[in-house]
Amino acid sequence: MDVCLSSEQPPLHLQDAPRTPSGRFEPAPAAEGAPREEEEGTGGTPGDTNNMDPSLHGLQQFVPTDYESYTQEHYLFAGAKIVIQESIESYGAVVWPGATALCQYLEEHSEELNLQDAKVLEIGAGPGLVSIVASLLGAQVTATDLPDVLGNLQYNLLKNTLKRSAHLPEVRELVWGESLEQHFPRSAFYYDYILASDVVYHHYFLDKLLATMAHLCQPGTVLLWANKFRFSTDYDFLEKFKQVFDTTLVAEFPESSVKVFQGILKWD
Numbered sequence: 378m379d380v381c382l383s384s385e386q387p388p389l390h391l392q393d394a395p396r397t398p399s400g401r402f403e404p405a406p407a408a409e410g411a412p413r414e415e416e417e418g419t420g421g422t423p424g425d426t427n428n429m430d431p432s433l434h435g436l437q438q439f440v441p442t443d444y445e446s447y448t449q450e451h452y453l454f455a456g457a458k459i460v461i462q463e464s465i466e467s468y469g470a471v472v473w474p475g476a477t478a479l480c481q482y483l484e485e486h487s488e489e490l491n492l493q494d495a496k497v498l499e500i501g502a503g504p505g506l507v508s509i510v511a512s513l514l515g516a517q518v519t520a521t522d523l524p525d526v527l528g529n530l531q532y533n534l535l536k537n538t539l540k541r542s543a544h545l546p547e548v549r550e551l552v553w554g555e556s557l558e559q560h561f562p563r564s565a566f567y568y569d570y571i572l573a574s575d576v577v578y579h580h581y582f583l584d585k586l587l588a589t590m591a592h593l594c595q596p597g598t599v600l601l602w603a604n605k606f607r608f609s610t611d612y613d614f615l616e617k618f619k620q621v622f623d624t625t626l627v628a629e630f631p632e633s634s635v636k637v638f639q640g641i642l643k644w645d
C-alpha cells in the first residue's frame with residue numbers, strides 16, 4: 378500500500394505549516410503550554426467519544442472502531458485544517474493517494490462543480506477525507522463503507538465538520554452490490570455527485586462495485602472516481618467502466634499515478 382504514515386504533534390499555527398503537494402501538511406512543533414490537538418474540536422483521545430460535546434452523543438450511531446493503534450494525519454483542504462484518525466490495521470482506516478488527489482480536484486474546481494448544497498454520496502469512504510472536504514465545500518454528504526470502518530469514519534467526520542459545515546455529513550453502511558434497491562431505492566435517493574477514491578485495487582468485488590456505481594447514478598448525476606493505477610486489473614476495470622459510463626479523464630497526478638475520471642451513466 379502506498380501510504381506513508383506519521384504521527385507528529387499538530388501545528389500551533391496553521392499558517393506556519395507548509396503544505397505538501399498531496400494536501401498533507403507538516404506540523405510544526407507545539408510550543409510549551411499550547412493546547413494539544415486532542416483538546417480542540419469534538420475529540421478526546423483517539424477513538425474516545427467520552428470527551429465529546431454532550432449534544433453530540435445522539436449523533437454517535439456507531440461504536441468506535443476497535444483498532445489496537447492509531448495515528449493522526451494532518452491535511453489542509455478547503456482552507457481548513459483536517460485531522461484524520463488512521464490505523465494501519467485496515468485498508469479502510471488509512472487515507473489512500475486517490476483521496477488526496479480527489480480532494481485537490483474538488484478544491485480546485487469547487488465553483489464549477491457547484492458543490493454548495495449539492496447531494497453527494499461517497500462509496501468506500503474509508504477514514505473520510507474526501508467526504509470531509511466535500512462537506513466543508515458546502516455539500517450534503519452521505520459517506521458509506523463496510524460496517525467495520527464506520528465507527529472511525531463517523532469519528533473523523535464529526536471531528537472535522539461539526540460547527541464548520543453547513544450540513545453535517547451522514548454515515549451509512551453500503552456493501553457493494555448488496556441490497557442496493559432495498560437500502561438506496563432509486564425512487565427515493567438522488568445524488569448530484571457520487572465520489573469514489575481508490576476503490577479499485579486487487580479485490581474480488583469489482584463487478585459489484587461497478588453495479589453499485591451504476592445503481593447510484595441517475596440522469597444528471599456525475600460520478601467522480603480517482604484511482605491510483607497499479608495493476609493490469611485496474612485498467613481492465615477502466616475498460617468495463619467505459620462501457621457503462623461516458624468517461625472523461627479530468628485530472629492526472631503523475632507523481633502519484635492517480636487519474637481522476639468523470640463518469641456519466643449511459644442511458645441507451
Ligand SMILES: C[S@@+](CC[C@H](N)C(=O)[O-])C[C@H]1O[C@@H](n2cnc3c(N)ncnc32)[C@H](O)[C@@H]1O
Binds near residue numbers: 501503
Ligand atoms: C483502498 S480503501 C480507500 C479508502 C478511501 N476511499 C481513500 O481513498 O482513502 C478502499 C475502501 O473500500 C472499502 N470497501 C472494500 N470493499 C468493499 C465492499 N465490498 N463494499 C463496500 N466498501 C468496500 C474499504 O472498506 C475501504 O474503505
